[in-house]
Amino acid sequence: MSGRVAVAMSGGVDSSVVAWLLSREDPSVIGLSMLLWDRSQENTHGRCCGALDLGDARRVAQQCGIAHYTLKMADDFRRYVVDPFVDDYLAGRTPVPCTRCNTFIKFDLFLERARAFGVDTIATGHYARIVAGAEGWELHQARTIDKDQSYYLFELTQAQLAASRFPLGDMDKERVRELAREAELLVAEKAESMELCFVAGGIKDFVEAQAGAAPERFAVPVTAASSLVDSGGTELGRGEPYYRYTVGQRRGLGLTAPSPLYVLAIEPEENRVVVGGAEELRLPGLIGERLHWIGRPPVGPIEATVRIRSRHPGVCSLVTPLAEDGLVRVEFATAQRGVAPGQAAVFYDGTRVLGGCWIQQATPA
Amino acid sequence: MGSLYLDHNATTPVEPRVVAAMMPWFERAGNAASLHELGRRGREAVETARDQVAALLGAAPPEIVFTASGTEANNAVVQTVADTHSDGHLVISAFEHPSILAAAARLEERGFAVSRVAPEPSGRVMPEAVAAQLRRDTRLVCLMLANNEIGSVQPVAEVAALAQARGARVLCDAVQAVGKIPFTVGELGVDYLTIGAHKFYGPLGAAALWIGRGVEFSPLLVGGSHERHRRAGTLNVPAIVGFGAAAALVDEELAAWSDHMLEVRDRFEAGLASIGETRVHAAAVPRLPNTSNVAFLGVDAEALMVRLDLRGFAVSTGSACSSGVVEMSETMKALGVDENEAVASLRISFGKDSTGAGVEALLTALREEVAALRELGAEGASV
16 A cells, blocks of 8 residues: 545635645645535535535645545435435434534545545544544544534544544644645635535525425425424424424424423424423433444443534433444433434543434433 | 656647747737738738648638637537528437537437437447438538547548438548548548647647538627638637647658557557456557557556556546446447446557657556556455
C-alpha cells in the first residue's frame, strides 16, 4: 500500500483548510469530493453537495497544488441517507442523516472507493479528535465544544478510526478561518452551512415531495389532517399530517391552552399526534437499538453521560445492554425533555465517545 | 513530461510553429470585417487560412465556414434539417459524438424520426445496416469518419453513396480523423464535413464546417454578413490563423506522423502481453493509427486512470462505475460491450511526439497499477 492520504473536500472552509494544512506537509496528498446529491439544476451555494461547491473544492485543491477528483455517489447517498431519512419521518421518527452519511458513505463506501486510488488514510474537516488509547483508537470531542461533531461519529469502528484523521479537532473555528485567510483560500469567507446538505427548503416539504415523487418507494404518506390528542386520547383539534411534527416541538401546534403544549409522541398508524404539558415531556429514559461500541463492549451496566440529540448538554445515565441483540436500556439520573425516536443517544465518558444507539422508544414516566 | 501526455483524442498541444504563426494576430487590432488597412490584413490572414484548410480537405475555399467548435458545426447541420423541412427522418450511427446525438434527439422531440444504427461489436458500422434504415423521407445521414473512443474508421464513402441514392444528405464528423489518416471530401462524397483545429496541434476555438456546393444550409448564428452569411460573429483571427497553419502542417507531414504513431501504438499493444488479461477494442477493423482502447479485465479503469494521473500519465476513460452503477459511454453501449469490460476500458491516444521511451514508462506503470488493483479486487472479493 502506498500510504496515500486523501482529503474529503466539500468545498467548505473546514475541509479546505485541512487540504491546505496536509498539502504543506505532504505534496502527495490528494483531494476527493463526493457528488452526493445532484442539484445542478438548483444552483444554490453554501451547501456541501452542490455543483458550485464541488467547483470550489476543485479550485481550492488547485490552490493547494494537489490533485483532485470527484466521485459520483448520488445513488449510494439516496439509498443510505435520503430514502431512510424520508422513511423515518413517515414512520413518525426524527432522523439524524449526518450520522448515517458518516457511517455508510464517508467512512465506508467513500473510503473503499478511495482505496482503489491507492489511498489508505482519509482526512476530513470534522471537529472531533482521534486519540490512540491503551486499548485501541478512541474518539473524543473536539477541543472547542461548541463546534464538536463527535455526536455524529458514534458509529465509527476501530478500523475506520485507524484510517481517518481529523486535523481540526484541536482548533477553534476562528483559527480555521485565520488559516484560510493566511493561505488566501478562496473559500476563506464562505458562509457556514447550517442546514442539511440535500434539503433546499423546509424539511417537511422535502419529505412530502420525495414521498410524492416516488410513491412506490415509500408507504404512501397520509396527507390527511392529523388528530391532535392529549395523553388521555381526547382530541384537542385537527392539525397538519403527522409527519410534519417532531417530538418536543412547541410552536405551530395551533392549539390554545392555559400552559404551553408540546408534541409528546407521533402515531403514524392512527395519524395522531399526542400533545401535553412540559411536565409530561420529561421522561426517565429510553430503549435504544443498533447499539454500537467504539472500543471493547463493557460487561454489564455502565455509567455514562448520554446526549439524546446533537445540541443536548448530556445527562448522567445508567446504560444497560439488554439480552436481545443490539438493544440497550438507558436510565437518566434526571428526567429529560424531548426523547425522540429516530435520534441517536450517544454515550460519553468525559470527552470520550464510548458508543451509542438509536432511540427506539422513550421509557414511559 | 510531454511523453506522458497520452490523451491526444481529447486535445493536442499546440505545435510551436502554429503558435508562432498566431502570435502577431494577438497583438494587432483589426476586425477582419472592417474596411481599413488593419481590417483588410486580418481578412487576408483569414482567407489564407481558409485556403490552407480547403487544401487539406481537397475542397474549394468558399465551401469552408469557420466555426468556434466541431460541436457548433455539427449542431448547425442537424439544425438545418429542422429549418428546411417540417418533418422527416434522420439516420445516425449510435456512437456519434454527443453533439450529433443530442442535436438529433432534439429534432426527435420536435416530431422528426431518428434511426440509430448500432455498429458491429468489431467497431464498424455496416453500410447495409444504414441502408436498411433509409426511407423516402430520410433527410440526413450522420456517420463519423473515425470514432473518438475506439478509433475505428467508418465506411463513410459507401454509406454516403447509398444515402445520396435515396435522396438524403450526408454529414461526416471527421474531427478525430484529421492529422491521423488521409482523406478528401471528394473521396468521401459527403455533403457536409466537420473538423476542429485542436485535434491536430492547432488552437482551441477554431473549427470548420465544409458544405458541398449547392447544398442547403441554415445558419445557427445570425446577425452579420460574416462567412458569407453562414456564420455571424466576429472572426477569431488568431485561432483561425493557427488553424490554417496546423492544416498546412498536416498536409506536409501526415504520412510521417501517421507512420510514427502506428509504430508507437504497435509497440504499446505488443507490450500489453506482459500485463495479461487485456483486450484491445476495434483491433480487427481499420483503426486510427494513434488510438488504443484497452480493457484491463477485472480492473476499474477509473481508478487506474487516477493512479496513472498521480504518476504523471494523462489517459482517459469512456465509462465509469459510480455508486455500483455502471455509467457506460454511448460508444461502449452502442458496441454492446459488457459492463465489466466497459468499466475496465482505458483509452490511450498517442500523438506525433509520443516516444518509445514514453511507451515503456507507461507499460511499467500499467503493470504495477493493474497488478495492485487486481490484488485489491481479489481482497475485496474474498471478504
